[in-house]
Amino acid sequence: MIVNQSDSNYTDDKTCDAVGSHTDNENKHYDIVGSRTGMWLFLYTEIMLFGGLFVLYAAYYRMYTADFTGAGKELDILMGSINTVMLLVSSFAVAASITAIQKKSRKVALAFLGFALFLGAMFLVNKYFEWGHKIDLGIFPNSPLMEDSSHGRVLFFSLYYTITALHAIHIIIGMTLLAVTMAFIMTDKVTEHKYVLLENAGLYWHLVDLIWIFIFPLFYLIY
Amino acid sequence: MTGNIDHIQSDAHIQSYGKLLGVLAILLFLTALTIIVSRIHFGGANIWVALIVASVKSSFVLLFFMHLKYESILIKASFLATIGFLSILIGFMFWDVAFR
Incomplete structure (x- = not known):
């Protein structure tokens, strides 16, 4: 079985050599699917x-439903929606x-990625103002106000800060990946023949979006 | 056989801009829907409505933006297994909390 696989790899390299119309960089063996x-x-x-x-959210929501829905109303729906x-x-x-x-228009690809990067940065700016406003109101872990609050309310805001902070870190990592990919497109290391780096950076960015799709209703919209 | 030179990405599935825009329009519509519905009181059902809409939104992101629709059975099955195990985790936790 293993012998067969290495045989087919050998054939792949041969086929690739035979095509011969690509640069050396593109002829290096790599595995897109892998x-x-x-x-x-x-x-x-x-x-x-x-x-x-x-899971923590689900357990505490069940135990302190009234506190959670009360605290959720304190978050800014407009900010969350934007x-x-x-x-x-x-x-x-x-x-x-x-x-x-894929359509060989690298400039358009760069423009789209630049726009995504801009939106990611705006997201963080928005989050900065949102957090800043909450901290001004005295809502942050271990604040005097929180010490007087009910247990459920403290848990809600602890989870809010933990999850949104972890998410914001992911936004920063995702933006870094997108920026690196842009640099690779500019230097022709990512091309219409080989763009798996763009696909993988994109997958990461979409995952960050997916997680927000759940954070938004669970924190901002509970009523 | 194009499979022999699959490390040159030329035979990949291309999604049109129009289709991607259509997916974005659906996602924005569902976002508006979930905000509006969250302002109506269903009692305990509110969170379930919110989670169902979020799951539908996620499915659109996964299938089209993340190309899951065009991926191999390996990735489709392993993704579903991940979600399955996450459900077991959440489900068992609920047993514990509900019958404590």
Whole structure:
């Protein structure tokens, strides 16, 4: 079985050599499907990471439902909605950048990625003002106000800060990945023949969007 | 056989801009829907409505933006297994909390 696989790899290299119309860089052996599968496996671990926090949320929601719905009303729905829309549009832009690179229009791909990066930055700015406003109101872990609050309310805001902070870190990592991918497109290391890096960076960005799709209703919309 | 040179990404599925825009429109509509519905009191059902809408939104992101629709059975099955195990985790936790 193993012998067969190495045989077929050998044939692959031969076929590739025979094509001969690509640069040396593109002829190096690499495994697109394996690369993408690895990224998905990593995303599963991310799902379990945030899943664990959502399990905590579910348990405490059940135990302190009234406190949770009360505290949820204190979050700014408008801010949360704007951030949701920005992440959805940025996800679209990243998906469209893959279409652009497949159609050989690298400049369009770069424009889409730049737009996604801008929206990611705006998300963080929005979050900064949101957190700042909450901290001004005295709502932060271990604040005097929190010490006088009910147990459920403290848990709600602790989870709010923990989950949104972990999510914001993921936004920063995702933006870094997108920026690196843009640099690779500019230097022709990511091309219409080989764009798995763009696909994987995109997958990460979409996962960050997916997690926000659950954070938004669970924190901002509970009533 | 294009499979022999699959490390040159030329035979990949291309999604049109129009289709991606359509998915975005659905996602924005569902966002508006979930905000409006959350302001109506269903009591304990509110959170379930919110979670169902969020799951539908996630499915659109996964299937189209993340290309899951066009991925191999390996990735589709392993993704569903992940969600399955997460459900077991949440489900068992609920047994514990509910009958404590």
